[in-house]
Amino acid sequence: MRIGLDIGGTKIDAVAVAPTGQTVDRVRVPTGFGAEQVVANTLQVIDALRGRTGTTPTAVGIGIPGLIDHETGWVRHAVNLGLSEVALGPLVAEHVGLPVQVENDVNVAALGAAQAMHLDGAHAYLNIGTGLAAGIVVDRRLWRGARGNAGEVGHIPVLADGPPCVCGQRGCLETVASGSALAAAWPGHPGTTATEVFDSADAGDPAATAVRDRFVAGVASAVRILVVTVDVDSVVIGGGLAALGERLLLPLRADFDEAARSSPFVASLGLSSRVLLAPLDQPLAALGAAHLAPESAVTTA
Amino acid sequence: MRIGLDIGGTKIDAVAVAPTGQTVDRVRVPTGFGAEQVVANTLQVIDALRGRTGTTPTAVGIGIPGLIDHETGWVRHAVNLGLSEVALGPLVAEHVGLPVQVENDVNVAALGAAQAMHLDGAHAYLNIGTGLAAGIVVDRRLWRGARGNAGEVGHIPVLADGPPCVCGQRGCLETVASGSALAAAWPGHPGTTATEVFDSADAGDPAATAVRDRFVAGVASAVRILVVTVDVDSVVIGGGLAALGERLLLPLRADFDEAARSSPFVASLGLSSRVLLAPLDQPLAALGAAHLAPESAVTTA
Known part of the structure; x- marks a missing residue:
């Protein structure tokens, strides 16, 4: 035991x-x-x-x-x-x-996802909480990298002159695709920000729609970076914001499908079927x- | 044998x-x-x-x-x-x-670099030729990824509404940091474009300086993505444009050092010492x- x-x-x-x-x-x-x-x-x-x-x-x-x-x-x-x-x-x-x-904690959750979801080969667990980071597992073992930084996709700068990031850089993926990014873009009630943004977007609020779409595009970007760089078989979305469930998964897949329509390369990646939601009940x-x-x-x- | x-x-x-x-x-x-x-x-x-x-x-x-x-x-x-x-x-x-x-060919060059440079652990060989792609080697064996796309960092979109890429997307890293990107930005004599751009930049031409700096920043971006995502111990710059030698390596390192000054996270990565030039004589x-x-x-x- x-x-x-x-x-x-x-x-x-x-x-x-x-x-x-x-x-x-x-x-x-x-x-x-x-x-x-x-x-x-x-x-x-x-x-x-x-x-x-x-x-x-x-x-x-x-x-x-x-x-x-x-x-x-x-x-x-x-x-x-x-x-x-x-x-x-x-x-x-x-x-x-x-x-x-x-x-x-992100690394052990990645291992746990591999166990719970029976994922062999290579996969990434993309934790969307206050921050944004991934754990990478290969054959049910952690891939920590040379210095323990594998999966730190949250600190890849993606916006020139973007907002400051806790890491000291500007415009990192974490400033776009994380709980703290949503809270900064939609000040209000901490803890329920993501649900509020998605609810308001669903109700037709254009500002909320812009915030949601930017967030989804950022998550999509993190998934694509993991797939083309490490070429993990699947990316499991976890962390607090995975509770959004299909409200996050469906627009993510729509983003991938749209990119696949104009790019044979993106189409060949089959991103839509490689992004999965972590089980929330385990x-x-x-x-x-x-x-x-x-x-x-x-x-x- | x-x-x-x-x-x-x-x-x-x-x-x-x-x-x-x-x-x-x-x-x-x-x-x-x-x-x-x-x-x-x-x-x-x-x-x-x-x-x-x-x-x-x-x-x-x-x-x-x-x-x-x-x-x-x-x-x-x-x-x-x-x-x-x-x-x-x-x-x-x-x-x-x-x-x-x-x-x-990029994958075998990555293996060859590991052999020639005695690189154990994990490393990436970033091939800058007409295109931009990396091969990843772990313990002197290829890491191909789940579907053979590991290291395809050239097709990560980095510029919104950037120039069209051969892959069908827009603004990919390859449209910034490759021989074809330099040729498009500096039309003239194919084959000697990189040297001409760097020579003209050294001579003080502001247009050439802008083209060179954008190219170097793109290469730096590819190196950083490989380091924070896979956490390879080193990134070896190879391919035709590696012939630029220190003219490419020194500004790359300057880019990393500047980013490290404002970010403890980037400083902790030690990027300057992790980027290497492939030996051109082998x-x-x-x-x-x-x-x-x-x-x-x-x-x-």
């Missing part, structure tokens, strides 16, 4: 996965804030799963939003969780006496964390 | 490579035009190498510019060579009684063809 944890901004979602791939148990606890609370709650949820399943797990995988050193298991920064330079992997490994692996990040390759895990000294 | 052929527009460049990786012989013959001539000259150059080296090769690899089905060894189209639907791999395999692999494509993985080769029935 393997344990996978998704340490999110508000809750820790943890699953126990059998060798068959079956999720046998799931526990959720509040995350807390700061190193002391987050580590304590992490250990507590692992102990709870061990007690409930009555079996000894063989490995623990953890996904967390922030800058992670996956080789050492240290969390460099996880601003939303109040973590900075925390030896999360070694601390958990010492407590549970098991190999522990710590990874970026804990993809926790599931993916349970499937991190144990051979690169941190162990106790 | 393995034989590698680079079937180019004017000549076939062929090498014999020892198991140590050493190039032991090299032969060049004119390519000819059309299926009959190209196949005959291909067989002739292989026979010549076999005769001269006096040893029996174990495999033959062929690089050719065009649309290739690497699984069957068929050349779908190679317009500049007058080839359409030619069973090149099977024909050569039948003649020489050896496994034969046929691959796109037959990279023929060398790479000799290193194609033989297990996926076409054999005689």
Whole structure:
């Protein structure tokens, strides 16, 4: 049995996965804030799963939003969780006496999507949340790249003299195709911005339509970059804004189909059938964390 | 011993490579035009190498510019060579009684660059010729992608309402950063366009400076897309326009350094040290063809 944890901004979602791939148990606890609370709650949820399943797990995988050193298991920064330079992997490994692996949350969600959706070969998981980033999985294993930056398509500049991006550049894809981009273009109620923009666009509001269409074109651009550069077999749309569901998927596919009509090259890519929605009813990040390759895990000294 | 052929527009460049990786012989013959001539000259150059080296090769690899089905060894189209639907791999395999692999010329050059430059891990070979395309190599093996389109960064649209591209889209990177893009922006003497543009820019011509700077920015954009999407360790600049040498490399690096000054993210990528020039004095494509993985080769029935 393997344990996978998704340490999110508000809750820790943890699953126990059998060798068959079956999720046998799931526990959720509040995350807390700061190193002391987050580590304590992490250990507590692992102990709870061990007690409930009555079996000894063989490995623990953890996904967390922030800058992670996956080789050492240290969390460099996880601003939303109040973590900075925390030896999360070694601390958990010492407590549970098991190999522990710590990874970026988008990467574990990409692995989880591959498991849940039975995707072999190469695929990308495009996470559209506050930011925009992709995780790349090849044969159910993470492709991190040479320096851990694979899939960082959100920081490709696409608009000359575009709005400033958190990364210090201007006009990055993330300033067009992300939750924060929608919030900036449609100030109002944070958290419901995407739905409001899409509702207003559907009701015929021209400003909302322009904001929505620009957002969809940006997501389409990210998908195309992933397909022509890495040539992943599929791009799975995930993250908070994947809750838009077909309201996002259908205009995306319309965008690809329109481009295919004027370009035999684009037509040959078959983009429409290669873009998929992540299943919203499964804990993809926790599931993916349970499937991190144990051979690169941190162990106790 | 393995034989590698680079079937180019004017000549076939062929090498014999020892198991140590050493190039032991090299032969060049004119390519000819059309299926009959190209196949005959291909067989002739292989026979010549076999005769001269006096040893029996174990495999033959062929690089050719065009649309290739690497699984069957068929050349779908190679317009500049007058080839359409030619069973090149099977024909050569039948003649020489050896496994034969046929691959796109940019991909074999990418493999050859990895060999010649001793590049392990992941790298991209960005071929700037008439067009713009990259080959991606991971641990000295080609990463073709799910459908053979990996590295097709030339057909990422970057300019809204930009000039029409041969692929049917508008404003692709190839319409900015390629030999054909320079020729369109600086009509004059085909073949020497790049040198003329760079010479005129160096002499202070503002129009030439604008053309050069736009070209360099386009190449920089292609490098950045490869680095943040695939996260290759290095991007090797190759193809005809790599002959510009430091006249291209230095402004590219200046572009990266300027972007790094305003963006901690770009600074963390270390782009300047990750962009390299391909060695011009080695037959990279023929060398790479000799290193194609033989297990996926076409054999005689």
